[in-house]
Amino acid sequence: MRAWLLNRTGPPDILSLTDVAAPEPGPDDVAIRVETIGINYAEVLSRKGLYGWAPERPYIPGMEVAGRIEAMGEAVQGRQIGERVLCGMQYGGYAERVCVTANRALSVPADFSMDEAAAFGVNFMTAWVALMEMARLRPSDRVAITAAGGGVGTAAVQIASAFGCDVVALAGADEKLELARSLGAAHTLNYRASDFEQRFDRVTVDRQLDVVLEVVGGDVFRACNGRLANFGRLVVVGYAQLDYSKWNPLSWWRAWHDAPKLKVMDAAVASTGLLATHIGYLLPDEERLLSVWSALTEFVEAHGLRPIVGSTWDFEELPEAHRFMESRASTGKLVVRVVTG
Ligand SMILES: NC(=O)c1ccc[n+]([C@@H]2O[C@H](COP(=O)([O-])OP(=O)(O)OC[C@H]3O[C@@H](n4cnc5c(N)ncnc54)[C@H](OP(=O)(O)O)[C@@H]3O)[C@@H](O)[C@H]2O)c1
Incomplete structure (x- = not known):
C-alpha cells in the first residue's frame, strides 16, 4: 500500500x-x-x-x-x-x-459523507471533552473559543451555541469570524487587529467569561485569562502559537514567554480554574472513549450539527x-x- x-x-x-x-x-x-x-x-x-x-x-x-x-x-x-x-x-x-x-x-x-466522517472525531471529541467534561459547561455560561474558525474551533462554537451558551468567538481573520457567527457565535473578535484589547474590553465590560476553550497561547491566552469571571474555567487545549527551534535560543525564550502560565494565588483570589486536556488519553481507555462518543453523537444528532x-x-x-x-x-x-x- x-x-x-x-x-x-x-x-x-x-x-x-x-x-x-x-x-x-x-x-x-x-x-x-x-x-x-x-x-x-x-x-x-x-x-x-x-x-x-x-x-x-x-x-x-x-x-x-x-x-x-x-x-x-x-x-x-x-x-x-x-x-x-x-x-x-x-x-x-x-x-x-x-x-x-x-x-x-x-x-x-x-x-x-465520508469527508464529514474524517472531519468529525478528533475535533468534536476534543471540543466535547474540553467544554462538557473539563469545564462542566452550563447553558447560562458565556464561553470564549479561540481559533474559532478552525477544526476544533468550529466544533466548539457549534456545541456551545447549541447548548444555549453565549459564545464569544476569537480568531485571527475576519472570514473565520464570519464562519463562527454563521455557526451560532453571538460576538466575534479578531485578535490580530490593533484594537483587539479595547474591543475585548467592550464585549466583556458588563459580563466576563465563564468558560474559555484556548488553543493559541501567548497574548491570546493572557487576554482571555484576564477576563475570566469568578468561578470561571479556562481549558487549555493547545498552544498553536508556540514554535521553537533546537538551534535558536531566542525561540526558546519566546516559547517560554508564550506558554500558558497561571499563578495559583491569582486564581485563588479570583476563584478561577485552569484546566488542560489531551484526548490521546481516550485511546487506551475504550470504556471512556465509547461513553464520550455516545454522549457526543446523541447531542450532535439531537441538534443537527455537522x-x-x-x-x-x-x-x-x-x-x-x-x-x-x-x-x-x-x-x-x-x-x-x-x-x-
Ligand atoms: N488537546 C487535544 O487533545 C487536542 C486535540 C486536537 C487539537 N488540539 C489543538 O487544538 C488546536 C486546533 O487544532 P486544529 O487541528 O483544529 O487546527 P486549526 O484550528 O484548524 O488550525 C490551527 C489554527 O491555529 C491558529 N494559530 C494561532 N497561532 C498560530 C500560528 N503561529 N501558526 C499556525 N496557526 C496558528 C490559526 O487560527 P487563527 O488564524 O484564527 O489564529 C490556525 O488556523 C491546535 O492547537 C491543536 O494542537 C488539541
Whole structure:
C-alpha cells in the first residue's frame, strides 16, 4: 500500500510517499480501507518535531481516518465487511489501509459523507471533552473559543451555541469570524487587529467569561485569562502559537514567554480554574472513549450539527494540506481523499 512516511523532521516536503507493507488485523482488530483522512494541527507539530506524543521516526503520521471495514480478526463479532467507520489513532493514518481494535472503529453517523466522517472525531471529541467534561459547561455560561474558525474551533462554537451558551468567538481573520457567527457565535473578535484589547474590553465590560476553550497561547491566552469571571474555567487545549527551534535560543525564550502560565494565588483570589486536556488519553481507555462518543453523537444528532469541511485535497497533495494549515489561511477541517469522490 502507499503511505506518507516521516523520516526526518522539517517542512511539508519532508513527508515522503512510499510503498510499504499493508498491516494485517490481529484477532481483535478490523482492517479499514481508508477513504478520507482528517488533517490535525498536531500532525504539523509532529512533522516539525514539536509534538511530545510522536513515536520514534521513521513512522507514518496521521491521527484520524474514515473508510470501510475490509477484513477482521477471528475474535471480532458484530461488525460487517463494508461498514463505514471512523477512527482516531496516535499515528499511522496517512495510509491506504489501517488496522485498529474493533471497538475503536466507530460507526459513521448515517447522514455524514465520508469527508464529514474524517472531519468529525478528533475535533468534536476534543471540543466535547474540553467544554462538557473539563469545564462542566452550563447553558447560562458565556464561553470564549479561540481559533474559532478552525477544526476544533468550529466544533466548539457549534456545541456551545447549541447548548444555549453565549459564545464569544476569537480568531485571527475576519472570514473565520464570519464562519463562527454563521455557526451560532453571538460576538466575534479578531485578535490580530490593533484594537483587539479595547474591543475585548467592550464585549466583556458588563459580563466576563465563564468558560474559555484556548488553543493559541501567548497574548491570546493572557487576554482571555484576564477576563475570566469568578468561578470561571479556562481549558487549555493547545498552544498553536508556540514554535521553537533546537538551534535558536531566542525561540526558546519566546516559547517560554508564550506558554500558558497561571499563578495559583491569582486564581485563588479570583476563584478561577485552569484546566488542560489531551484526548490521546481516550485511546487506551475504550470504556471512556465509547461513553464520550455516545454522549457526543446523541447531542450532535439531537441538534443537527455537522462538521465543517473547509477544503479537500487528493492523497498525493497531502504535504500541500500541511502547508495550508500552517499558513493560518484554513477554515474548518482539511480533509484528504484517498479514494476520490
Ligand atoms: N488537546 C487535544 O487533545 C487536542 C486535540 C486536537 C487539537 N488540539 C489543538 O487544538 C488546536 C486546533 O487544532 P486544529 O487541528 O483544529 O487546527 P486549526 O484550528 O484548524 O488550525 C490551527 C489554527 O491555529 C491558529 N494559530 C494561532 N497561532 C498560530 C500560528 N503561529 N501558526 C499556525 N496557526 C496558528 C490559526 O487560527 P487563527 O488564524 O484564527 O489564529 C490556525 O488556523 C491546535 O492547537 C491543536 O494542537 C488539541
